[in-house]
Structure formats: C-alpha cells, structure tokens
Amino acid sequence: MTPVSVEAQLETTGLKLSRAVLSGVYHPTMDLSCVNINKKYENFGLLKFYQSGISKFTLLDIFKNPKIIRQYLTGGNYLPYNTAEDSHFIWNAGSQIYELIDPDGNIYVMTAYTDMFLHSLKLKSLADLGSVMELPKGWSYRARRLEKLLAIESVAKLGNSTIRLADSYNNIYLRYPN
Template sequence: MLTVRNSAFSLKTKLQNLNELLGKKLFATVLLSLPAFVHAGHIDGLRGNRYCEILLSPTMFKMEVYNTIGLNDCPPKLWNKISVSSVKAETKAAYVKLNGPRYWVIDGMKNSQLVNPQKKVISGLAMREAGVLQLGLSDILSSAKPYHDHVVDRQTTWVYKAGKPVYELIDPKGRVFVMQSYSIEKTPQTAASLAQLGSKLQLPQGWSYRTGVLKQTTDLTAINKKAVVIQDDFLNTYQLATHDFLNPQQSTH
C-alpha cells in the first residue's frame, strides 16, 4: 500500500509541476499563435493601432483567445485595472494571461474572421473571441524560447503598403520572417525605435535583423493555411514569408 501511495503522490506532484509549467510558459506560444480575428473582408489602417488580449485556459491543453481589435484600443484606464485574479474569478478559467498592449506594424488584413463575433465584456473591457488553440506538450515545453518556430493552423493575409517600413529577421537558412506586431511588455518600444532594434536583440548565431521601406504593396499569407511564427527577445512577433520583402525576387520558402 505504501508503494501505491507513493505512486499516487508522485503522479500528483508531476501534475502540479506540469500545471506550474503551463502557468509560466504556455502563454508565450499563444502570443505567437493567434488565428484570424477581425471581420471577413479587407481591413485597412491597422498600422500603429494598439490592442490587448486576454488568454483563458479552461483545460490543460486548450486556450481561448479574446482581443479588443475592432472594438476599442485597450484604454489604459480599463486595462490597468484588470488583474489575473479578477479574470479568474469572473471566468472560472484555470489559467489567465494578460497579453498587451501590442501595436500592429501591418497596414491591413484580408480573409480574416472571428471565431465568435459576439462581444464579450471581461473585467469591464469589451472583447471578442479570436480563436481556440489546441496545444500539445511539445508546444508547451518549447514555448518560452525566442527564435523558435511555431506552426499555427490559420488562414490570414497581412497587407504591407508601399512606402512603409518593414522589419525582418533572417535565419541561417535564409528564411525571412516579417514583423507583424511589437510589444511593450518587456521593454518600452515605439515604431520609431524599431529601426535600431537589431543592436538590442540577442540574436542566435547566423541570424540577422534588417529594416527597409517597401517599394510595392506586399501581402504576407499563411502558407497552405499554416503560419510559421516566431518571437524575438522582446516578444515582438514575426511570420515566415515566401520571399524577402526587401528583395522581392529572392524566394525563401
């Protein structure tokens, strides 16, 4: 009987450890993995827009993603009052992550839809459900690593307009990842400061960062309905492109 008790205790301990791991690391993956979210059709004027997200986990490997896009710009007077504990009490979620504020560096989007278009008010902030993510253990274990690929099932097209700056990460294989949004959670950033971001990043060997101005309007589309996304040291998010936006003739996929 002692062996049984020890086994049960060991299992319980392992589950608790996994829960702690989820609470600490799961959400970095979710920051990268957001599916399509605004209304279907073509949305313009997104560059520089501020938004926030609240991530809820009703079960160990399932995440519900809510955001403010299309409803409000995540007013500081509301966002600053929201806490993990208040959201847990209100939603009964096992885990909660407050993600934001974030700012778009895309100009628009196409072919994007909400999972649930109905407005939901969470802790006083109007939001809508952007998607539901099913995550495996491997996603959780690698979620906190910057510059790590995450493959996301989604069908989205980001629009980058001619004459606007773009920010790219290039890996040792020559693959180009284009920034879609920047974060101010870990360090203060502005759109203007992104030009000097390369000198601040702790890039892995063989990686590089560059920026430039687009000569022609360019779309960034999920490849075969799968987006490969990464984050840098400061939680800025990038998506794999089929070609180098600053050298359009150069394929990277």
C-alpha cells in the same frame, strides 16, 4: 488581469488553452489587416478578446526539436510554431517593414509589437530594435522599405497554417511563405 485569471475565465467558455501569457497590448505593423473579426468575443474585465489562431505542437515537432517543450514553457522566443489562423496582412510599397532572418535564410516579417518588455519601444524606434535584441547565434534583424506591395494570407478552413515566432521582447513575426 493575470494569466491565471484569464485561464480560469476561459475554462468557462469551452475554449481549450494550454497556457496564457501576459504580454501587453500589441500594435500592428502592417498597413492593412483584413482578418475576419466575425468571431465571438470573450469579456475579461473591461477588455474583449477573440480567438485569432490555434497553435499546436505535434509529436513530430518534438522529435525534430527536443528543446521545443522547454522553450515553449519558458516563453519560446525565436521558436517557430505552426498556427492555424485566418490572416490577410498587407504592407504597401514604400512601407517600412521589420524582419528577422534565421540561420537557414527563412525570413520572418513583424506583424505586431508590444512595449510591455521594452517600454521605450514605439513604431518609430523599430528600425533600431536590432541593436538591443538578444539574437540567437546566426540570426539577424533588419528594417527595410518595400519596393512593391507585400500581402500574406492564410485561411484556416482551407487547412492553411502560418509559422510564427516571438523575439526576445515578445514582438510577433510571421514567416514568409515558401
């Protein structure tokens, strides 16, 4: 399976796609994901996929950050983007979480990681990931234990969206709601 073959197969389904990225299998970091999975699956070889969200860049996004197009086309690491998605993630008190903090103080919690680009990456090594990341100036990474339950929910039908980003190894983060 390649990004080109996935794009070709998606064209037959009626789903609109601007690009497909090969990024490997993602492993969740939350304790519970209550994401609605009552969606139609698409078969790609022996694998099944469903659309979990739609990311769009508006003209206003481009005016605010002219580099957004180049960053998006080259992988978009550390580039926040809006996604209309249904999500409900729960991390229990006492759970270890992994966060990126941007220069403005916005905090992004890791929702999924992949070992596609850093083959040694495992759940137990996520706490040390910051020592090998290529963080932009002013960004930081931390692992911490939660003192209380953390729940983040978004419902696309209600007009909700989330702000996501990927790090230099394509691990996925969700910004804490303001």
